[in-house]
Amino acid sequence: MELLIFYPLAGLCVLFALGVVVSNSPINSAISLIGMMLGLAGIFVLQQAHFIAILQIIIYAGAIMVLFMFVIMLLNLKGKGEDEKWQSRDKNILLNVLGGLLATGVLYKIIDIINAGDFNSPAMPPESFGTVREVGTILFTEFVLPFEVASILLLVAMIGAVVLAKSKVD
């Protein structure tokens, strides 16, 4: 039953992810990315992590991607005509090589984790797993320091962006 939902969702995710990389126009890439995030939210739901799934939709699919689309439309990135491919990817060979190495490393690590885990008898999560209360309690007791550090990091980035933008306006 779970596999029946997992495989279509995972397949959709992979299809949309491919769409992000191969499509010619930035707007199609952005829409594919939204589809991929929605699929990912579905997989989270399948893992009983409803709260994380909803946050995935609100923050990534709902807020960040709207801003992406906004910027793409504002700058009117149309992908330089119909026949030309969207440029600016294949410029730096060094970057390509480094990116390839990084991807290989990540994949290797993932395979390592999969081999280490015991997937035939997964432990059942407790009843309260993934509820808002549970996530909130853990976030504000055990992980309060990383949580606050991350929020300060975001604040710094935000102030930095405002300062940079303002100095250009003035």
Place this chain on the structure above:
Amino acid sequence: MILELTITLVKILFIIGLTVGFFAPVLTWVERKQSAIMQDRVGANRADIMGFTALGLFHAIADAIKMFTKEDFVPQGANRFLHTLSPIIAVIPAILTFAVVPFGGQYELWGTHVNLVISDLDVGLLFVFAIASIATYGYVIAGWASNNNWSLLGSMRTASQMISYEVTMGLTIIGVLMVYGSMKLTEIGAAQEDFLSWGFFMQPLGFFMFLAASIAENKRIPFDAPEAESELVAGYFTEYSGLKFGMFFMAEFIEMVTIGAIVTILFFGAWHIPFLSAATILSWLDFLGANGANLVLMLIHIAVFFAKVIFFIWFQMTIRWTLPRFRYDQIMKLGWKILLPLSLANILVTGLVILAVH
């Protein structure tokens, strides 16, 4: 198992039938009549079947037939796929929100537990919020796919307006969450049995800000800068005709129902009647037997809930035909400089009061 599945199916069919089949078409007529009454006109009254006009109610059917039979036009240079996709993205979230909206309490009928909500999610309120944020794409992509500058301008305004007011909406909801200590819409509704514990008395400021933010999210006057007819022709749906155009309208009307339902649950006692608890009604209905009394109570609660929803739909229509359209910069100023600080202050005050009470 099969019984549960049947009950869920019945609830889904009830909600879809009510929103798409009843509210969406009837509200087009109600809106015309409401505007006519407020402007001292007669309003839609000509469409008739065999001489019967039913106060013009058949205009809803006539509109539907017109939309189904009109030419579906896609402008030159438009992205045909996205042009078709965007009305669908706009209308689905509007209906999907009802998956977590309870339209009644919980009842014991003939040994079966009936919970009048399709899916009682632990994160119900956030689900509403998440789905609302998905709806933005329908409008944004519509303008982009039309290959028309008016449409694109409308989409840009939609995107910025919806992002701005989502912030306020989220922050006002936090006040309600703090008061009731739950994100389940069913629990928030059940907590308001006592008249004085209604959200409106707990969060008066929150109610007004939530209503303003949700009308802005729905892009209706006074917040309809995205479709501002006098500046942008019709904004993001300038290039839409026929059923696709109709779907944008359907989304707007269903969203009105959604707003009415959410406001009722969060702030106006959900399915409860003021000063009349469920236990009192049950004791009056004692002669019907336990099951019969529960059934009647359920029907009463559903009726009360939808009466409140209809009141808030009427309220939104009255606002729409009373106020003029705000200027675009005024909308942004209201959102970021007035509502956002106010909603933050609301959270602070709510927190302090809760701390003082405990």
